Amino acid sequence: MNEKNELLDYWVKLAPKIKEGIPFDVMIGVTDTEKFLLYLPASNLNLGAIDGMAVPEGDAIYLAMKSNKAQMVSVPKEAFGIAFKAKSVPITDEHGKVIGGFGIGISLENQQKLSSVAQHFASTSEEIAASTQELSSSALELANFMELLGTAQKEMSEQVDKTAKILTFINSVAGKSKILGLNAGIEAARAGEHGRGFAVVAKEIRSLAEDSARSVDEIRGILRLLNQKVEFIANSVKKATEISHKQSAATGEISSAIHGLVTSAEDIEELSRLL
Known part of the structure; x- marks a missing residue:
């Protein structure tokens, strides 16, 4: 050889x-x-x-x-x-x-498998990006609704302040009525049957009573507005709850997508031992 x-x-x-x-x-x-x-x-x-x-x-x-x-x-x-x-x-x-x-x-089978895994990574990343965008959009909606809710609460607070002022007026009327009633009683006692001042006082008391009635009507109107605001707040809270549910679903999709990434990472790790 x-x-x-x-x-x-x-x-x-x-x-x-x-x-x-x-x-x-x-x-x-x-x-x-x-x-x-x-x-x-x-x-x-x-x-x-x-x-x-x-x-x-x-x-x-x-x-x-x-x-x-x-x-x-x-x-x-x-x-x-x-x-x-x-x-x-x-x-x-x-x-x-x-x-x-x-x-x-x-x-090249392993290389092709690795390429497929890489494509899965890309696809999963896109799903995560889409889910994140949806979550961000829902969060923005929720923020807008919460802002409306805050505005409604502010208006309701202003209405309550007005109610307090009216109640103060009513209390003032009640005080004046009491004083006038007392004066009327004194005048009536002095004049007896011939007291004319009593009639004037009585008229004033009636006028104040009418003012009080009008104030009560105004209070009722304000209370109706308060009820409307409360109803609006309730609807806003309902919508906010629905949006939060959407956020929860989107979060679940993100979790699932992340799980896919973990599985792909395990595949890549296994391939790394072979190549």
Whole structure:
């Protein structure tokens, strides 16, 4: 056996040990300058019975032998029926002459799976962005309703202040009426049956009573307005509650999307151990 054959035979015998020493599943090929001398398939990457087959142009080993330096290529599915990535080095004799090639290949299935995971990441991110936007919009609606609620409460407070002033007026009328009644009684006692002042006082008392009645009517009107404001507040609170429910649903969608991200992260972590 000549030196060339001895060196190639050495690579053929060494190849299975190299395959065992690599921590992930690969295929290995050894060639002379024309054909495959050895082919060791991977469990997920088997090109078939290619021992003795001519080294095709464009193959990583072919390019390594032609350039006399290491080459890495992605081999399309059209070449062997399976897409894979391969790195090859030329085998040279003691004079540096290329006498063959050695190549290692790994399936692109994991890369394709990683690409799919990346696409899932992108899709999930879009879902999160959409859900977040919806949540933001609902939060804005809620803020607007709360502002209306605050305005209504302010108006109601002003109405209550007016009511307090009217009540103060009524109390004042009551006080005056009491004094006038007392004076009327004194005058009546003095004049007896002929007292004319009593009539004047009585008239004043009636006038004040009428003022009091009008004040009571005004109070009733204000109370009606208060009832309307309270009803508006109740409706606003109801709408705010509905919006909060929408926010809760949107939060649930975000939680689900985040769960999808976690699952994808686990897949990527698993792939990282294989690549």
